[in-house]
Structures are given as C-alpha cells and as structure tokens.
Amino acid sequence: MSLARNTLVQSGLTLGSRVLGFARDLALSANFGQGAMMDVWATALMLPNLFRRLFAEGAFAQAFVPVYGAARARDGEEAAAVTASEAVSFIFAVVAGFCILMQVAMPWIMPWLLSAWRDDAGVMRTAVIATQLAMPYLACMTIASLLSGVLNTGGRFALSAAVPVFLNLCTLFPLLAGRFIQADPALILLATSAAVTVSGVIQAGLLWWGVQRLGVRIRLGLPRLTPTVKHALALAVPGALAGGAMQVNSVVSQVLTGSDEGARSVLYNADRLYQLPLGLVGVAIGLALVPRLTRAFVTGDHEGGRRTMDDGFTLAMVFTLPAAVALFVIPCFIIDATVTRGAFTSADAARTADALRQFAWGVPAFVLAKVLTPPFFARQDTRRPMIFAVSSVVFTVVVGTALFYLFRSRGIDGVLGLAIATSLSAWLNVALLAGTLMRENSWRPSPRFLSRMSRVIAASAVMAALLLLAGWQYPLLSRLFMAKEIAVLVVCGVGAVVYGVSLLALRATSLSELKGVLRREPGAAAPSGGLD
Numbered sequence: 001m002s003l004a005r006n007t008l009v010q011s012g013l014t015l016g017s018r019v020l021g022f023a024r025d026l027a028l029s030a031n032f033g034q035g036a037m038m039d040v041w042a043t044a045l046m047l048p049n050l051f052r053r054l055f056a057e058g059a060f061a062q063a064f065v066p067v068y069g070a071a072r073a074r075d076g077e078e079a080a081a082v083t084a085s086e087a088v089s090f091i092f093a094v095v096a097g098f099c100i101l102m103q104v105a106m107p108w109i110m111p112w113l114l115s116a117w118r119d120d121a122g123v124m125r126t127a128v129i130a131t132q133l134a135m136p137y138l139a140c141m142t143i144a145s146l147l148s149g150v151l152n153t154g155g156r157f158a159l160s161a162a163v164p165v166f167l168n169l170c171t172l173f174p175l176l177a178g179r180f181i182q183a184d185p186a187l188i189l190l191a192t193s194a195a196v197t198v199s200g201v202i203q204a205g206l207l208w209w210g211v212q213r214l215g216v217r218i219r220l221g222l223p224r225l226t227p228t229v230k231h232a233l234a235l236a237v238p239g240a241l242a243g244g245a246m247q248v249n250s251v252v253s254q255v256l257t258g259s260d261e262g263a264r265s266v267l268y269n270a271d272r273l274y275q276l277p278l279g280l281v282g283v284a285i286g287l288a289l290v291p292r293l294t295r296a297f298v299t300g301d302h303e304g305g306r307r308t309m310d311d312g313f314t315l316a317m318v319f320t321l322p323a324a325v326a327l328f329v330i331p332c333f334i335i336d337a338t339v340t341r342g343a344f345t346s347a348d349a350a351r352t353a354d355a356l357r358q359f360a361w362g363v364p365a366f367v368l369a370k371v372l373t374p375p376f377f378a379r380q381d382t383r384r385p386m387i388f389a390v391s392s393v394v395f396t397v398v399v400g401t402a403l404f405y406l407f408r409s410r411g412i413d414g415v416l417g418l419a420i421a422t423s424l425s426a427w428l429n430v431a432l433l434a435g436t437l438m439r440e441n442s443w444r445p446s447p448r449f450l451s452r453m454s455r456v457i458a459a460s461a462v463m464a465a466l467l468l469l470a471g472w473q474y475p476l477l478s479r480l481f482m483a484k485e486i487a488v489l490v491v492c493g494v495g496a497v498v499y500g501v502s503l504l505a506l507r508a509t510s511l512s513e514l515k516g517v518l519r520r521e522p523g524a525a526a527p528s529g530g531l532d
Contacts, residue, residue, distance in 0.1 A: 022338075037126070041130070041192070043113050043131065067083070081217050086226050089222065093223035095138055140200030147208060270359055309443040331352075333488060358420050455508035456503065462502045
C-alpha cells in the first residue's frame with residue numbers, strides 16, 4: 001500500500017483508541033482532580049506507559065522489523081519464525097523477571113518516586129499496590145511489540161494499531177462504574193490499575209491470534225541467548241531507546257516533579273494532549289516508513305529512499321503543524337472546555353495549559369524524530385540514533401532540573417521549566433538525526449520539498465490567526481454556542497476547514513493528490529486473512 005494509505009490505516013485506528021483514552025482521562029479527572037489519587041495514578045502508570053510507548057507504539061517494533069525482515073528474505077518464513085520465537089521467549093523471560101523484581105521492591109522505591117506524599121501512609125500504600133497491579137502489563141507489551149513487528153513486516157498494520165483500544169476500554173469501565181456507585185477513590189484507582197494488566201493480556205492474545213492467521217508459527221519456549229537473539233537485542237534495545245527518547249524524557253520529568261504536589265498530575269494531563277499528534281501521525285508514519293526504506297536500501301534504490309523520506313516528512317508536517325499551532329495558541333480553551341468538571345477545576349486547567357503551551361512548540365520535533373530514525377533502522381544502524389537519544393535525555397535532565405528549581409525559587413511553576421527543556425531536547429535530537437542524514441547524503445531536502453513545506457507553514461499561520469481570535473473571544477463563544485464543549489468543537493472544526501482550504505489555495509497539495517493517497521501502489525499485495 002502507499003505510504004499515505006498505510007499511515008491513514010494506522011492513524012484512523014489509533015484515533016479511535018485515543019478518543020476512548022480521552023474519555024478515560026475525563027473520567028480520571030472527574031474522579032481525582034489533581035490531588036493525591038491523580039498523582040498516584042500517574043506514578044503507577046509511569047513505567048507501564050513508558051514501555052507501552054517504547055514497545056507497542058513503534059520504537060521497539062521499528063528496530064525489530066529490519067532484523068525479522070532480513071531473516072525472512074534471506075532464509076525464508078520458517079527460519080524467520082524461529083528468529084521471532086527465540087526473541088520473544090528470551091525477552092519475555094527477562095522482562096517478566098524484571099516485573100517481579102519491581103513488584104517486590106516497590107515498597108522501597110515508591111517513596112522516592114512519589115516523595116511529595118511520602119509522609120502519608122495511606123497514599124503510599126495505595127501507590128505501591130496500584131503499581132504492583134499494573135506492572136505485569138510490561139511483560140504483555142513485550143510479546144505484543146514483537147508480534148506487531150511480525151505483522152507489520154507481513155504488511156498487516158490494522159490489528160497492531162487496533163489492539164491498544166482495549167487498554168482504554170478496560171480502564172474506563174471501573175472508572176465509570178466506581179463513580180456511579182460512589183466507591184472510595186482508592187478502590188476505584190486499584191481496580192483501574194488491575195484493568196491495565198487485563199488489557200495487556202487481551203492485546204497480546206489478539207496479536208498472537210493475528211500472527212497465527214498470517215501463517216507464522218511463533219512459539220514460547222525456554223529462553224536461550226542464541227546468536228540470533230544477541231543480534232536482535234543489539235539492534236532492538238538501542239533502537240527502542242533511540243525511537244523513544246521523548247518517552248524517556250517524559251519519565252525523567254515525572255521523576256523530577258515527585259516532590260511537588262499536583263505537578264505530576266499537570267504533566268500527565270498535558271502529556272495526553274501533546275502526545276496525541278505523535279501517536280496519530282509520528283508512530284504511524286514511522287511504522288510505514290521502515291519496510292519501504294528497508295526495501296529501498298536492500299535493492300540500492302537510493303533515489304526512491306529519498307523520495308520516500310520527502311513524502312514522509314511532508315505528510316508528517318501537514319498533519320502535525322496545525323495540531324501544534326492549536327495546542328500553542330488556545331491551550332486553555334481546549335483544556336477548560338474538555339477537561340474541567342468534577343474535581344478538576346478551572347485553576348487546574350490554567351496550570352495545565354501553561355505547561356501544554358511550552359510542550360506545543362516541541363510537538364513537530366517529537367513527530368519528526370519518528371520520521372528521521374527509520375532511515376537508520378532500515379540499515380540496521382541503531383547505535384547512532386541511540387547516542388543522539390541519550391544526548392537529548394542528558395540535556396533534559398541537566399537543563400530541566402536547573403530550570404525546575406530556578407523557576408520554583410522565583411515563584412514560577414517548575415513544571416514550565418521541565419516542559420521547555422523537553423521541547424528543546426526534542427529539537428536537539430532532530431538536529432542531530434537530520435544533520436547526520438544530510439552529511440552522509442542519505443537524505444537531503446529537495447527544492448520541491450522545501451517549496452511545499454513553506455506553503456504548509458503559511459497555511460498553518462492562517463489557521464493560527466483564526467484560533468488566536470477565537471481564544472480571545474472564548475467567553476463569548478461559550479455563551480453563543482450554549483456550552484464550552486460545543487464551542488471548542490466548532491472552533492477546531494472551522495480551523496481544520498480553513499487550514500484545508502489554505503493548503504489547496506496555496507497549492508501545498510491538490511485534490512488529485514488527496515485521492516491518490518487512498519490508492520494502493522501498483523503491484524501491492526492485497527490483504528488476506530481478514531486482518532486489514
């Protein structure tokens with residue numbers, strides 16, 4: 001299928017999951033606001049979310065696909081299945097052991113992760129149990145990540161993009177049921193944490209079924225550190241870190257805010273919004289790019305690889321820039337209209353909006369990192385992206401820590417310093433990745449690409465002017481449409497239409513190109529097995 005078509009399949013299914021995830025976050029905010037239980041939830045989900053984003057949302061799968069794909073092309077389907085089986089068995093055993101170790105050690109680790117509530121025994125006990133209940137999700141995601149890589153190599157993107165919806169479905173149920181029966185907030189939180197693990201089992205089971213339907217026979221066995229596993233780990237582990245630098249930075253920021261009551265809740269709510277473009281666009285394009293770039297590299301089609309990069313870069317920015325503009329220009333409008341209810345107040349919304357604005361100008365960089373790492377992964381070079389990613393993490397730790405305490409000493413919310421450092425580090429990572437590709441002549445922006453990007457930026461500027469006016473008239477619009485929820489939907493809808501019309505008027509794209517993205521490439525295999 002075409003790059004855009006694969007991306008739309010991924011993005012469309014991911015959008016459904018994110019809509020449910022947004023509903024879950026509304027239920028979380030209504031139940032817990034930005035108090036102790038919300039901080040506990042953010043802490044309990046910190047490690048599972050990190051691994052989900054590293055594994056299930058593409059970074060690990062991006063690095064594993066070239067390894068599995070090379071074995072498939074060189075030795076055939078049966079040998080590739082053996083490679084995948086050995087990798088799954090070994091990595092699952094390691095992560096399962098890590099999960100058990102973390103569960104046992106959590107009573108001693110939690111006071112350091114959630115130091116703001118260290119003296120509250122009830123909060124600490126709830127946080128420890130909640131994290132222990134959610135931790136097995138990591139082991140499930142280990143299996144799911146490798147199975148997703150197998151499906152993506154076989155040209156099946158839909159199932160791996162669809163299964164994350166079960167995380168949101170499973171966690172939404174106890175939140176709604178608990179609020180309905182007015183259960184104790186701590187019990188609601190524990191039930192929701194347990195639902196995280198249940199969702200992981202469902203996701204891994206469905207992906208296992210999908211791989212079997214594809215005709216690939218993967219089996220769990222005793223873990224063995226075979227040469228194949230060593231090679232896979234040597235590429236996939238650095239690749240996961242390289243592709244997931246932003247997620248690691250997010251965790252670093254959450255650890256730094258452990259001493260500030262409510263700060264972790266602010267980061268959690270801002271994180272859910274600014275990572276939406278990453279999940280919908282960056283991950284989808286990254287997963288679609290790797291198989292195409294791998295084919296171009298193997299066949300020596302360097303010009304085709306460059307065209308693919310131009311298309312991927314442009315496609316990413318066409319969808320990402322308007323989202324970043326909206327998050328930067330009207331963050332308070334968006335958060336107050338959608339999240340403020342129950343225990344979540346307008347003051348909470350204002351604090352979260354200030355942090356979100358500082359994350360927003362880093363959103364294009366978060367997405368571009370997903371576009372710029374596949375050329376390295378396609379050549380099985382995960383070492384240099386890992387070095388760049390580690391550099392950005394170190395930058396976040398040093399600059400973020402300095403700004404966090406500097407801002408707090410001056411009466412400014414320290415979370416803003418962490419957001420600024422995270423966005424700066426993302427652009428640093430992009431500069432290192434893009435600079436390396438251009439220096440090696442692996443990819444260099446073409447004049448046509450630069451012309452098109454300038455028009456996309458101009459169309460985004462037109463939309464920004466409209467949103468700025470809408471944000472200024474937020475109270476009036478809320479009264480005009482009788483509800484702030486309706487007002488934000490209308491404003492975002494009108495903004496999207498204006499942006500689309502501007503793209504066409506400035507000739508950044510055309511109707512024929514929009515129709516073309518839905519066409520299958522000539523000679524592409526038709527889906528089989530009902531997976532797509």
